[in-house]
Amino acid sequence: MKNLTLFLFIIFVSSLSAQSYFIPKSSERSIVNRGGSTSITASIPFQGYDEEEAFFGQGEYEIFLDVVDGILDNPIIVLDGFDPGDSRDITGLYNRLEFGGENLADVVREEGYDIVILNAPVYSTGGVQIDGGADFIQRNAFVLIELIEFLNQQKEGDEELVVLGPSMGGLIAQYALSYMEQNDMEHQTRLFISFDSPHRGANIPVSLQYLINFLAREFGDETAVAVVENVLNSAAAKEMLVDHYLGHLADGSDTDQDPDKLLPGGAPDFRDAFQSELDALGFPQNVRNVAMINGSGNGTSTGTSGMQVVSTELDLGGSITADVTLRFTPPASQTNEVTFFEGFLIGVPLIDFSADSESSSETDGVDAAPGGTSMISSALGDGQGNQVIIDFIEALDQDLFCFIPTISALAIENEPNWYASPDIGGIHNSPFVNFYIPDSNEDHVTVTEESAAFALEEILETTLGQADLKVPKIVLAQNPIRGPIELQLGQVAGPNVNIRILDLSGKLLMNKTILANPGMVRIPHGLNSGMYLLEVNDGRTVKTIKLMVR
Incomplete structure (x- = not known):
């Protein structure tokens, strides 16, 4: 059993914790004229849906002055996205703006603009450890408000700010700027660029969610369970995912599916509550709101609804094998089995699990929808020399899935x-x-x-x-x-x-x-x-x- 537990922990749980699962890897090249990072604490506390008290959010920022006059007078704030465990530092956030041999941050610094990177670290407050990169979007928004007010006090001249929000950062920016306007707080911001942000929700195939959760719970691996809780069940993931396995479980069970809850549904008490709160705030009115997205605008899909993602038998060694099948959520009004797993010892069944999914009459399942994509293989580091992982990747029938639907990003x-x-x-x-x-x-x-x-x-x-x-x-x-x-x-x-x-x-x-x-x-x-x-x-x-x- 140990080999089976170890393999499945590496394959599926590491795929959620790897930063490349959500954000493509960036280079680690050096950046000119660096200062140093500085901590910042919000002045507005936030109490999460499942928290007994409010906490003040924290962040860290670094200012990269322009290379024209070296004066903080034209700031562009670049935000962090979903990053559990703070695996992506300020250097990584800066370098992810690379394109075609250039870097967007470098280009604007050469034009006299200052880049300010705001990272969401892991920190302790009030005796509680908070993982900022996977924390409540609202608490991170209050950290951004603190930074906006600081920059407006420190900058020279009267140039207004620009805020660039990639991925979850776009939700943080929308919330912060709208909150400031509705509470008579001057943000002095002229432009908000939303960059492939899930304004109507994000997606990770629920088939993969079911399997990750089942294996972690079934084998009782403390590390695996901790990763599921800290990543897939993090506050931010539960606020953003339009289809979350927690929305389908039978009462009192951590793994078993309720057969009456097959339609897409977010995490209870999180997803709908957050979207309602965000919708009530709306978008800032005194800002030019623009979007650049990664999803197709002409309906080009990412695969086919209900398609097989993988179906393979894996040799785990020690006479242990596993049959694994995953599928995308089905076409409109249809139901299919999205997750199947069965483990064997010398051909004798040891354990099995399956889960179904149903799509509404209004749309095919979101897994194959037009949108900014993520890849299973890149999340697994292309195998990293582990033959079992390499075999799994080679067995994939479909590597891409829709992560941020076009409709959501717009x-x-x-x-x-x-x-x-x-x-x-x-x-x-x-x-x-x-x-x-x-x-x-x-x-x-x-x-x-x-x-x-x-x-x-x-x-x-x-x-x-x-x-x-x-x-x-x-x-x-x-x-x-x-x-x-x-x-x-x-x-x-x-x-x-x-x-x-x-x-x-x-x-x-x-x-x-x-x-x-x-x-x-x-x-x-x-x-x-x-x-x-x-x-x-x-x-x-x-x-x-x-x-x-x-």
């Missing part, structure tokens, strides 16, 4: 179908006024040349000539507009650019193709005053902008 509230192609501005209204949406699904919080260009256009509030990046450049010169639409074109993918204008109901008002000659293009329109959607397609990406006509 904060679309009224679309129950995870597979819908977002019609921004129509019935699928998004709170973001500008977006970068790729055509194909990308690894979660991966910065590409295209998304970097989008972020830089928003941060610099100008054309990208300053940044000298060889990336597609499409900039709306003025918004709102009073005359012709003026587009500044730089490098684009094809010889032509297609321009479409739609009203907020989705009705097409203009469809025009122009030559992609670099420079300013003026487009007469004849539109009445109001809000419209401007779509610019260069043959590789589609940029959608909310256009205001005065």
Whole structure:
């Protein structure tokens, strides 16, 4: 049994604790002009849903001054995401902004902006140890509020802040900025960039959750159980996951499934409570809210609903074998067995477990939906020389799964179908006024040349000539507009650019193709005053902008 316990602990539990499961690994290259990290404690306490008292959150930050004047006068705050155990330090947070041989943080520092990284460490307060990277999103938001107020006091000049929230960091930023506005606190922030953040929830295949939990509980390994409790059952995971195994258990059981609870459901007393609280706050109103996401905008799925993820027999040594089968959640209105495990000793059954899943009539299961993706193999370190793990990875039929659905990353509230192609501005209204949406699904919080260009256009509030990046450049010169639409074109993918204008109901008002000659293009329109959607397609990406006509 020891071999079986050890194998399953390494395979499944380590997959949750590895940082690469949620955030792609970044390089460890050195960073110029570093200072040092400083601790910060929130002034506002927070009491979690299952806590008996309130605690003051803590964080650590480091300021990377610009390389132009070296003065703190134009701060951009970059936040941490889900990081149980604080496995990703400030260096890792900075370097995850790399793209195409460059780094977004380096580029903006060369333009006179200061980067401020806020990390969520493990800390003790009031005699209790708190894992900041997996803690309540609200408590982390109060730490961000403390940092915002500190920076506004310390900075020189009157430039407003920019906040970049990758992954869970986007929820922290949304909560903090909205809370400040609703409580008459000055945030002095002009721009919020949400980066593939789960505004409507995140996903880890429930099939994997069932298996991880069952094996940890069944074999009673204290370390395995601790990891399940500290990661999968952490406050942040229970607040974010739209389908959590705890929402399906029979009363009084840690592992057994209630056959009447097969539809997707979040962790009881956490998921719905958090989403309701976040929805009540809404998005900040005195900030420009934009989003760059990693999920496809045209409905491209990540696999197929109900598909087999893996079905294999593993030789664990010592005459012990295990049959493991995992599947994605099923198509709409269907039920399937998502988890099956059976262990044998010399062919004699030792232990078995299975769990089913049902999808609603409104949508196929979320596992295969369009969205920022995560990979099982990368979470397992490609085997790390362990032959059993290598055999498991080689047996995978499906490595990718949807981690942050496109619908969630765009904060679309009224679309129950995870597979819908977002019609921004129509019935699928998004709170973001500008977006970068790729055509194909990308690894979660991966910065590409295209998304970097989008972020830089928003941060610099100008054309990208300053940044000298060889990336597609499409900039709306003025918004709102009073005359012709003026587009500044730089490098684009094809010889032509297609321009479409739609009203907020989705009705097409203009469809025009122009030559992609670099420079300013003026487009007469004849539109009445109001809000419209401007779509610019260069043959590789589609940029959608909310256009205001005065």
